[in-house]
Amino acid sequence: MKIVKTKVFEGKSIYSHKTCIRLDVDLEGYCEIPSKDIEDFNFNLVNMLPELRTHRCGIDEEEGFIKRLKEGTYLAHICEHIIIAIQNNLGIDVHFGKAREIKDDHYYIIFQYQYENTAIESSKLAIDIINSLINKNPINYEDRFELIKEILKEEMLGPSTKAICDYAKSIGLPVIKFERGEFHQIGYGKRAKKIEASISPNTKCISVDIASDKLLTKELLKSQNIPVAEGSKIRNIINLLKEAEDIGYPVVIKPQYGNKGKGVVLNIKTEMELLTAYRKLKVKFKDLIIEKYHNGKDFRVCVINNKVVAVALRKPPCIEGDGKDNILELMEKLNDNPLRGDDHEKPLTKVKLDEEVLGSLKDQGKALMDVLEKGEKIYLRKNANLSTGGEAVDYTDKICDENIDICIRVAKILELDICGIDICTNDISKPLIDNGIVMEVNAAPGLRMHLRPSKGKSIDLGKEIVSMIYKDEPSNIPVISITGTNGKTTTTRLISHTLSKMGYCVGMTSSSGVFVNDKCIDKGDDTGFKSARTVLLNPDVDIAVLETARGGLIRNGLAYDLADVAVITNIREDHLGIDGVKSMEDLCHVKSLVGEAVKDDGYVVINADDYWSKSILNRIKAKKIFFTTKNLEEFMEEKDPNNIYVYIKNKNIIIENEEKKYLLCKIDDIPITLNGNLEFNVQNVLAATAALVGMKIDYCMIKNGITSYLLNSDKNSGRFNCYDVNGVNVILDYGHNSDGYNAVLSSLKKINNGKVYGVVGIPGDRADNAVEEIGEISAKYLDYIIIKEDQDLRGRSTGEVAKLIESGILNYNKNKKYEIILKEEDALIKALTMAKSGDSIIIFFEKIEMLKNVINDYVKERELVEKYKFGAIN
Template identity: 60%
Template structure:
């Protein structure tokens, strides 16, 4: 077995609403060999992965998967279960997975994951386990798991970050990690905020740097008459001893730049201890500060946006003897607490037995092997940091107003919007001046002690931070997603046009590129995951309008969480045979994803004239807006009778029924892209756009104004039935790229005045042979003269193959074959006469336009098109 390819879905996708990974596998001759026929396989696989015993596998009993193994199941299915089981071993609570045949030895498996790199490494291990058993080779699973644990530890979301994320999600805000960086984005566009732990994009980098410099911080606070301990910087032993005498014992020695209590040595009582401490701290840093040690309780005060939001009394880790267990055993028992983890993954951290712990045990007159008498307590560390095993009690209600004011002043002095201030005093309820000091001001303060206190009430600091980031009004930008076979781009552009006219900065993805406020930032087919992300991560965007194509959904899923409005224009035959989409049912399943991922109070817009769109109505989420050209549509009448929203044509008006009231929005003939009602597919696109805007709550008058100014030209709707006059010939450029697209364009042309109709035709190389044949037949039936060309991007076809397929199916004798699109365009102009209409189904619009411009500009010899092209 080997992995052919991997797809990582970081968002909702066609397989699941959960994050998933797809592995394509080559079973290398084992596709039809069940596990029971591989000697020793079943026993060995359970030995390596005992978690498989708990898998039910569709049988409603524990051990269901073992029954499957005994009966004989197949390697792809087993691989899926191994991956799930090994993730479970690491504490990752996932259960979703499935295995499916693609063809022959080619299978794929889909499985849920939390941590991407961890899951990919586990999948490699699963493959190695299966191959190892088949080949009779041992696999050191435990060693590999230990390595993967380290990967997982590096990937895990820290408790402070998680608290903020959880609060944001509760408020309905989307959150995603920016490319496995540990930085997380909350919200989209103008409402995006970036966090890393408790640092946000509003946090001053300069202020954070100041807070990291413990010496400078104390100087700033001291100048502003905020109580701090006596402090000095020492560069050598002479300065150390001198400053120690000046400040007076007991002392504290620490690195000038540090965090989490690393390298801090407290309560140094004499010169001998001072020299020893200096030796230890010097191993960590050359820049060392010495300060007065103040006896008192250790408090952490969390300040968000100049407000005290939580106060904790921190206690160092300790053990209490029971007269039976050794000190080492007592520490192990404390560490067995399920609330303690190796690092930051749990509310508390395990006590690590290091030199400081051993030193504290020795100070108490014991060794770690000694039995500690009943009731005897040993404090195991000098500091009370949660990260080194300490505990916390919430005392927010006890801090006095004077101290709140003083500590907020300290936060302002350093310039931090979010900070944790360490305070040493006997009682936080009494004014600090004369009774205690500020020990440190910390940027990026850990907040798990406030969310998971050992004693006292939980304080939701994550919520306070989210409220601060959004000025008390957490909200996201509106998002509209548009999918379908035909009409996506025009519908997307119409929606964007109206929203921009209202003063919004619109971020739009489309087949033609990515646009911010009508400025193109990338030219190309931008309807996938990365294109959408570029909009969602842009700080200028007020509203996102995302054309969302089939290919992007299949390859990477959705880039966004939930849409305010999802639009399905239609589902017609296209792309069949690609990406394992073989039937119309398959295609409808993919397209339905956009309507499934809509907010509960959002709207799904659906074309009820289209049979395949109607078939997915049971998958639609949110409220539904139905659009149709036929006001007598039975489904429309049924839905609006029960208070539903319908958009339809009535007496040449685009009309809306909402809450049983009818509104005439605009006459069809007043919508330029319908060409006075002649272009049926643009009437459908206008209905879809109107329905989407109704779902967004846009006023009908604004919709009407916007539609009236959305022209049938290259500025508003480039490449979509754009009409050019070339010396009395009408040239139309359109992006029709499938059978239904051709039919729609031909139906519109049929209503126009013209002499002959000349077609420059072709389709993309990834379309089926059947579609090529259909295009040939359609052109035969409608066009007077046909010039077949081939796309520059053949998409896997041999040179000339697709053009030849179309050409062979054209029965019209007036046909020619040109491989190059520009040559085909030139030929169409050469053979045309005044009054003719040339329809060009282009691949590269700019290249076709260059031919037209050359014809119009060179020499200006009217009615002699051929000369102008030479």
């Protein structure tokens, strides 16, 4: 068994609304061999991973997966369960998975993940486990598992970041994770807020710099009469000894720039101890300071937005004797506490045996092999940092008002919106003056001690921080997502145009590019994940309007979490046979993702004229808006008063909402419908109107938007753009499937009195019958046909698509006039030379700019010919 391809989905996908990974595998001849037929496979697998006994599997009963193994199940399914089991053993809460056949030995496996690299390495280990059980070539599972644990340590969110992100998600704010560890964005566009652990978007860089300098921090606090430890920077040994003598023993030496208690040596009582500590620290740290040691308890006060929100007593790790076990054994028992983890993944951290522990034992006259008497307590460290094994007890309700005031003053002096203030005092309920000192101030304080204290209540600091950065009004920008087979781009542009006219800065993705505030920031077919993410990360955007195409949905899933409004213009027979979409049911499954990923109070816009669009209604949980080109009374026998309806009656657009009817405007007043003759644009207008109604836009504003949107290349490039070339009506359109051709050509017949010449083609990745159908439709409507091909043949050989279109033409009418000119610019030139005033030319293009140039050059050339028709050029 081997991995062929790995694809990571960051958000909702066609496979799951959970984050998941698709693993394509080759079973290498084992597709029809169940594991029960492989000697000792099941027995050895369950021995290696007892966790599998807890898997209920699809039959949803105790030891369901074990039952499946005994009955006979296949390797891809087993691999899925192994991957989930490995992640569960790492403490990762994931459960979802499935395996499906692609063809023969090729399968894909879907499995849920939280940490990408950890999950991928788990999948590699799962494959190796299966191969080792088949080949009877044992692997060292424990060693591999430990390596993955190290990857997880690097990847796992810290408790501070997790608390903030978890709270944001709990109130409906989306979170985007960046490559760099703790760096995340909450929300989208103009409402986005970036955080890094407990550093907020409002935290000042200069304040962080000051807080990281312990000496400068003390200087500023002392200037405002905040009690701090007396001391100074160590210049040399002579200066060190003199300063210790001046301030008096015991003393503390520590790095001027440091965190998490690293390098701090406390309670130094003699000159010899001082010199020993100094020499050790000088090897690791360039800048050291000396301070007067103050005896007392270690408190951490968390201040957010000039408000004391949490207080914790921090205690060094401690063991208590039982009269039997030695200190090393008691340490092991301490670390066996299920609340202790290797790092910060649990409330407490294991105590590592290091020089500091040995030194602390020595100071207490103890050694590792000593047996403590029953009830005898000793501290394993002098510092109480949680990261080195300390414990925390909540004291939030015990701090006195005077100390609250001091802590708020400290935060204001350093101009820190979030900080952790370390205080040494015997009693936090009594004023610090003459009773304690401020030891340090942390600009990015760890929140774990307050979130998950060893004793006392948990304080939701994630909520406090999110409330602060959003000024108690957490909200996100609206997201409108448009999908479907035809009409996506025009509908997207109409919505964007209307919102822009209202003064909003709209971020729009479409098949013509990414636009922010009507300015193109990227040209191309930008209808996928990356382009949508570009808009969502843009700090200027008020509203995101995203064209969301089939290909992007399949390849990368959704870039956003939930939309406010989703639009499904229609679902038609296009792209079948591509990207694993074999049937209309498959295509509906893909498109329905956009309708499923909508907020509870949002809307999904559905084309009531389209059978396949209505077929996905059972998947949609949000409220619904239906649009139809028909008269609603004739179209629907029974209306649901909970739905909104947008429809046509007597050539007027009617909105029916909460059982009231509103006349929006006349169809003839909307330029892109050409007096209602372009039925496909009538549908696009209705879809856009419905989306704007779902956004609760004032109806006058909707009317203003749709009636000011013009049918030209500036506003709606590539969609039925008309050019007058010496009396010939030249139309450029991006129709690229049978429905698009039918819609455009039937409309053109209504408005054209002369002959209609067509330059026709279709992308090469369409099925043969779909290509031939283009020929048949062209023969039905066009007087003369010129067959061209796209430059991008999409896997076809030159002339192959043209031959299929030709076959379709001849199937419909053997006498139909046509010719083949493969280059679309040459084909257009030929059509221009044939057409006469009053005729029309329709070209279904691949690249519009090139054809615009052809038209401009042709017009200039004809002007020159006319100018010098009766005389020579001078």
